[in-house]
Amino acid sequence: MRATSATLVCLLAGLLAAAPPDVPKAVTAEPGELVRVVIKTDSQVGTLRNFTDGTGQPFWGELIAPKGQRHFVFQAPKTAKPGTEYVIGWWAAGELEGVATTITVGGTPDPIVKPPPVDPVKPPPVTESYYFAVIRPNQMTQDVADALKLPAWKELEAKGHVYKDIPVKELPEGIPLPATLPALVMLKKNADGKTWTVVPGAKPLPTTDDAIRGLLK
């Protein structure tokens, strides 16, 4: 808007044929404050009407300096928001080139209203899926059977993991035989979604729900 205003000053002032007056280019006014702008010229001066405050609101009426006067008083509206600029164009009678004074409303600018902070968007959870393979002797014993029926295994299944008991005689190729049985071997699903990679280090068979839940920590 400011650049546009300046362009208008030049264009309209160009209609007059006289040396431009000497005016302050920038003035600051607090909301409601009266400021006096001194214009230095030997010629008559006039103000350029129809400037706006950058928000589309005209302010010109009461600010027009009497013809031939060497200064004028500007009162920034009390409701003006800090930072609002009022651009006033000047020219000397008989001069072609005009100049502009920009009055900027001071005060503490309203805090920039930003949208409330949003929790940083968590990246989509890594779709890690684990296979909990309980490697055990071929004969199923009561304690292993009890451990396999703990409800926490179903909780892991609900999260997309898999569990299964595997007797030694059915040990799949690629899973090392743990030193002691029963034991838990964890495998992580590969990117192909079909194969698994053994997580090094067999663990003891968890025998409580909390121990099962702790496997992913």
Place this chain on the structure above:
Amino acid sequence: MSEPIYGIPSPIEYGPEFVTLQAAPENWGMVACHVPTLRMAGGDGSGEVIAILDTGIDEGHPEFAGRIKGVKSFVPGEPVADRNGHGTHCAGSAGGESTGIGVSNKPGILAGKCLSNGGSGSNTWIRNAFTWAVQNGATVISMSIGGQGFLEGMEDLFTMANAKGIIPVVAAGNERREGGVVRFPSSGIVVAAVDSAGKYAQFSNPGSSGVMLSTTAPGVQIVSARSGGGYQLMSGTSMATPFVAGCVAAVQSARVKKGLQRLTTSQFKELFTTRNVDAGIPGPDKDYGPGLIDCHLLALTLTPSPVVG
């Protein structure tokens, strides 16, 4: 020469009858053997057909409504209607509709009457019933039949059934006598009975070097369908046998739903050696075989083993 007489494994213990119950009671074995876990994994027996070769069936019992695929009597002069109760009870345990009664509760049922209302039958009647079951779409054949001596001609029939992927399940017998189970070929699944404490039933025949027990299952004070309506308790390896037949049908149906291959009789027997819960002295033994059947552990076999890549 007269044929040997076979029949209901004796002695059979009968318990109270529950004729007017509003809701079916529950077989304690359902919880003890974690049947609901297998059922939740898809093991309801749907798509399977269990043949009960016994004293007939009460076709009108609500436990079988709409699922009887065929009935036939091989007992001269007796219709298929079960005036004994043994066959109906067995059918209820294998495939009764109520989840507390039928181990698999959605299979089709064939009832071949090869034991009379008096509870006995001939070798010929049994062989004929077996052949009929094979020819009429059975996928599991449950035979709660006892008696003295080896059933002639059954070896070939079992071989034929196994070749077709049909699983024969037979009772170990109730004589509590070593060698008492040799009436059936060893190629079938031989079932002994345990009580609710997990101890082998006092009547249950032990295995031998000739015929090993394939599994044990609940067989004491088992509630199931009563011929004529209602429910009743019975005990015997006769009750353990349809329990296992129901498990087999349940596993097969779950495997089919998951796109897995059906198991053969030998694969089931192998499965029992690694998935049954050991009982008695550690390791397989003559009283418990590989131990007590466990449907939770059978359900875990529905998960493929990992492929390490």
